[in-house]
Amino acid sequence: MKQFQYVRPTSQQAVLDVIAKPGTRIIAGGTNLVDLMKKGVTSPDRLVDINQLPLRSINTTANGLHIGALALNSAVSENQLVLNKQPLLSMALKAGASPQLRNMATVGGNMMQRTRCPYFYDTAMPCNKRAPGTGCGAMGGFNRMHAIFGTSPQCIAVHPSDMCVGLAALDASVVIVGKTGQRKILFTDFHRLPGEHPEKDNNLAPGELIIGVEIPDNNFAKNSYYLKVRDRQSYAFALVSVAAALDIQNGVIKQARLAMGGVAHKPWRLFDAEKSLIGKKPTEENFAQAAALAMQGAKGREYNSFKLKLGPATITEALKHAGGLV
Structure with a gap:
């Protein structure tokens, strides 16, 4: 693992100022990013720890439920508002990872996690997602875990999250902030299909920060x-x-x-x-x-x-x- 700078801003604006610099990655729980750094899959110059930001709240809004980006997966899965209003999200969270990981992983980090394709993790193998233009080792390799929908000649990897499947089904929106202000994007539009650029996992623009997720009210709690x-x-x-x-x-x-x-x-x-x-x-x-x-x-x-x-x-x-x- 190469040396990197570690900073811990205490305000949202300070975070936005730092993440605007090239070579910067955000870290919260670190349950995926640290593994990628250890294996040499990613080597950021700078880590921005955002745990000082007030983004852990889970509360009702006029039209639904708001969950902060730093809310822990374990906290969300056991939250009474979630259990009462959006139990599908709780079920999806409890199906994912282990209790230890859920107690560190955040909602925002879960959304940003990368594929667990073994060809992506093995830096000796070709992978267009890790190193664009090198090919896809899974195409002619062992592809038991891989995609059957939305593939491209460049990549057949799958997204690993359970939480994100639940949020996609619940018509959730991602709340994002950047230098130009705040915006929302439908959860179904947040992540990308591989197309010609499998290295791009989502539609988050450079310098933007996820601050929360919003789930509209619905009548699905009983079924x-x-x-x-x-x-x-x-x-x-x-x-x-x-x-x-x-x-x-x-x-x-x-x-x-x-x-x-x-x-x-x-x-x-x-x-x-x-x-x-x-x-x-x-x-x-x-x-x-x-x-x-x-x-x-x-x-x-x-x-x-x-x-x-x-x-x-x-x-x-x-x-x-x-x-x-x-």
Whole structure:
């Protein structure tokens, strides 16, 4: 690990002043960034510790729930407002990482974490995400954990977060501040597909800082479920995960939200499958039909084609739990 400068500003403006300098990275919990630095995947000149900023609050707003960027994953998952209003987020958080990591990881840091693709972490291997133009080792390599949606010839890595899948399903927005002021971006637009530039994980502009997440009020609290399929029940990343939320009134689905993890470079929202459920009864047959629709466009590779069957089965099972069928 190369030497770096460490600074700990006490105001938001001071943070913005420092992160405007090239070679600067933000650190909070450090549960991902420190690993990347140790392995030589990233080598910043300067770390800006933002833990002095007042960004840990979890509170209601006129239209929903606001969660500060420095709120710990463990604190959010156990917060009574979250449990009462947005239990899907709590379920997604508890499915991710280990209790020790959740007690250090922050909401903002979770959003900014990078892929766990082994070719990205191995600096001896080609990886367009780590070193643009070198190729994608996973294309012809061992790609069991890799994407089946939204891939490009440049990259087939997946986004590792469970929390982000839940937030994508809940129509959340990211609150960002920069030199020109504050802006919001829909969570589904925050992360990027690889395209020609897989080195770009998200649409955060240089010099910008995430200060929070906002989740609008909804009627999904009674019928939500997060299902994560993984190789082991303890700390492991998803083979496939599904965030499912339903608004059921008088035995009919009025609104539906679905998002998948472990299948794309970003949390993968299933808009067409959601629309197909509106006005229908919460039955296993209707859920299976929506799951089949959700998998249109999926493409498996040598070692991850099992996801083409695992995906719809996981969607159907998650919807059955959310719909109260099991």
